[in-house]
Every structure is written in C-alpha cells, then in structure tokens.
Amino acid sequence: MPRVFSYQEFETGSEKVRQYADKHSPVIMCDSEAVRNMPFRVKVKIGKNVKHPNAPDHHYEYIQLWNLETLVGEAKIQRSSFGDDPVHIEADFLLIPKISLRLTAVAYCNKHGLWRSEELFVPIKDE
Amino acid sequence: MPRVFSYQEFETGSEKVRQYADKHSPVIMCDSEAVRNMPFRVKVKIGKNVKHPNAPDHHYEYIQLWNLETLVGEAKIQRSSFGDDPVHIEADFLLIPKISLRLTAVAYCNKHGLWRSEELFVPIKDE
Amino acid sequence: MPRVFSYQEFETGSEKVRQYADKHSPVIMCDSEAVRNMPFRVKVKIGKNVKHPNAPDHHYEYIQLWNLETLVGEAKIQRSSFGDDPVHIEADFLLIPKISLRLTAVAYCNKHGLWRSEELFVPIKDE
C-alpha cells in the first residue's frame, strides 16, 4: 500500500523539511457548518504557504475529496493549465449533504506520492 | 466515434425535446475577459433551466473543460454526493492562462452520452 | 469542441505526415465475434507501426473505449510506467456484452489532442 503522507509527520522537522511538507499538503477550506440538502462548497488548496513546482516531471495529478470511506469528488489536474511556475493548485467541490461530514482531501504528486489533509468535521443543521 | 450532442441540435424541437436537451447541456459561466498569468475561474453547470435526474442508473459521470484541442481540467462526478433528487450539477475549474481561450465543456451522462457546450471565446488582457 | 483526429485524414499525406498520424492513432485489436454474456477482451494499441514519444512534455494521458454513445472503459496512462523511450502504449479492456458492439477507441495526447480509431463492428452470437 502506498504510504499516505501528512504535514503532521514533518512539522517538527527543519525549516526545509516543513516547507517540503507544506507545499505538498492539501488543506480543506469551507464553512464551519453545512445546511441539510443545500449545496455546500469545499475548496482544497495544495500548500498553505509554499507553492508547489508545476514542472513537466514534478506536478500534482489529482485531488480527491473523501467523506469518511466515501469518495465525494475528484479533480484531475492538467499541469499545463497552471503555467510553468510554482503554484498553489486549487480544486473546488460541491456537495449536497444529508448528514454531518468528516472530510479528508487526498492529493497525488507524481514525484512524492500521496498526501492527505487533516480530517475536518462539518456539523449539519436544518435550515 | 461517439456522437457529441449539443443543445443547438434540439432547440427547434417540441417543449419536451428542448427540456431533454437543456437538462443534458453543459453551460460555461465565467468572466468575459481573463488577465494574463492570473488565476481565472470557470464554472460549468449542467442544465440552464431544467435539472438532470441524479438516479443510480441515470447520472453524470464527468465534466471536461477543453481549450481548443487541449484538456484543461476534468471533474469526476460522484453521484451520491448530490443526493437523490434532480439537480444542477456544477464543476469549478481554475486556469492560469497565457493567451486567449476558446473554451468548450464536454460532459458525459451514463444513459444519454456525451454533450458539449457552445464554444466560448475569452480574450486576454495584460494587467 | 476539441477536434477529434483520425489516421484517415492524413493517409494521403507525405511519409512524415503519415508517421505523425500513425503514432497518434489508436487501433482496436480483438476477436471478430463475441459471445453473449461471456467476457470479451479488447486491446487498444497506440500506433500500428510508429512508436509515440513518451517524454515528460509529450505523452498519452488516457485511452477510452466507446460502444456507440456509451463509455465502456477508460485507462489512465501513467507516463513514467513506460520508461523514457518511444513506445507503443497499450490498454486492455474487458466487457461482458449482451448485444453486438460498435467499438471506437479515443485517446488523448497532451500535445496533439484527441485521436480516434476506426469504428469496429463486432457481431454477437449465442454459445
């Protein structure tokens, strides 16, 4: 099974190690609460502070969004659409939730493998 | 080669035919102009007025965004994330363009095949 | 809509043009007849005679197999799995058909766009 890396494993490392981990780690951004049966938007950004290279031999290939064991969305990343400079890749997802969410983003870099975000709990309320 | 359907082929049909075509047709929504080397957001929505069923045996599987002959993004649609009622599926794409764009969205319904949007020209300006 | 190229458009061209078209064109290889409800294997090979580059900035990304308007399989091509030399990419598909097939393969090169095979009719027989 491929290892799945996360920022947390590296955060006690040197500045260089933390930058390496930061630029590979997906971060989930969304409202802190969802409304039942209403569209709920989730953004996933790769790298909180450090941009990832976007070179022909070193780039992100896909970002998946999971709700516990269920795949709720996947964005295929087309490298050339982001130019040739380091970049914060982003992908946007839309869900219509019925119950509370436990979201994790998983993203794949062709050179440094699978990276996951922290799990984010999103409670649901009725309107 | 699979046929690629578009709303235009059906727009002179009956109300029922036009509704069938509308609920299958991807529509591109974005600013009318992009800025060179700056993030440019494109939303693709399936169905301008009529919602598409989102049933286990009749649902959208993916939405691709093309710039002329180049694939610039693909969103895999996870049916269960959108509930069990008819819905306007949406996917958001992010590009960092260097030159003007000629965008087309192509989307695949597991029951009624490939559908494309109209081509949209987006001129580019320098900031 | 992205143009979909085929070998036939180029076959009256110069030797160079024909080689360009050959190395981009998917070719379907399978038995000439299928048996109802029995596994049926289809191979798609890119390039009948000429190998396609497999370079970081020029490679195939996916191969789809269509039966008329229905997507029956898709293989995502991971460039690095095929080394760094020109290569005949291949993908294998498995179907369990109920009725006769009209197969087309469609493949995407990140530099030269979408290419399709000829349509292949596969009659079905009962065992």
Place this chain on the structure above:
Amino acid sequence: MPRVFSYQEFETGSEKVRQYADKHSPVIMCDSEAVRNMPFRVKVKIGKNVKHPNAPDHHYEYIQLWNLETLVGEAKIQRSSFGDDPVHIEADFLLIPKISLRLTAVAYCNKHGLWRSEELFVPIKDE
C-alpha cells in the same frame, strides 16, 4: 483519511465475513519475475472466489496499481459494461520496469470503500 481495508483483517471472521472480504479484495496476478525494460503485464482481479455485485447502487468504480508510492496505472470501471449479475471485475496493466517492483492494487467500491491487495514483490532480471 478513508480507511483502506484488506482481506487479512477479516480472515479470522465467520464464513459470511470472509466472503464479504473476499468479494471486495483485489488480487494481483502476474509472472514472478520481470525483465528489465521489457513489457510486463499485471492483472488485477476483484474477488478470488466470490463475485462482487454489479448493481447500480453497489459496484466498483476504479482499480489503481501502485509501485510503492508511485501510481503506475488506473482503470476506470464502467459498471454497465459488465452486465447486471455478480462478476469478477478484472483490469489489465502494462509496465516497462527498470527496477524491481513492489506492487499493490487499490480498488474502490462505491458502497464499501477502499480495498487493497497484499503487496507483491517482483524481482527484475536482465535478459
């Protein structure tokens, strides 16, 4: 992070539990040795003995093949291509290896999540 299940976690369970695990588990089938720079074929089959349902609301969506941390292939599973009866889904992959392989297959069932095979070591030899 979605849990990744494997047959080994369930093999001491009841007959019913073992059947549940068997029909979800990808199994890698290939030669025990690869030749450097020569095509190497790998088959992944879901379920060694028990067939998985292939129903509109319970089916496999994709099979990935990993070599340690590197994704070496992905097959998208089109449910309708396999009929409406329980089935052993299969996907075939082609690699041109330079060094020894440590392969794992990972497959996603839309109802019961991610499942992985055992890791398989494939030594490489020169011809």
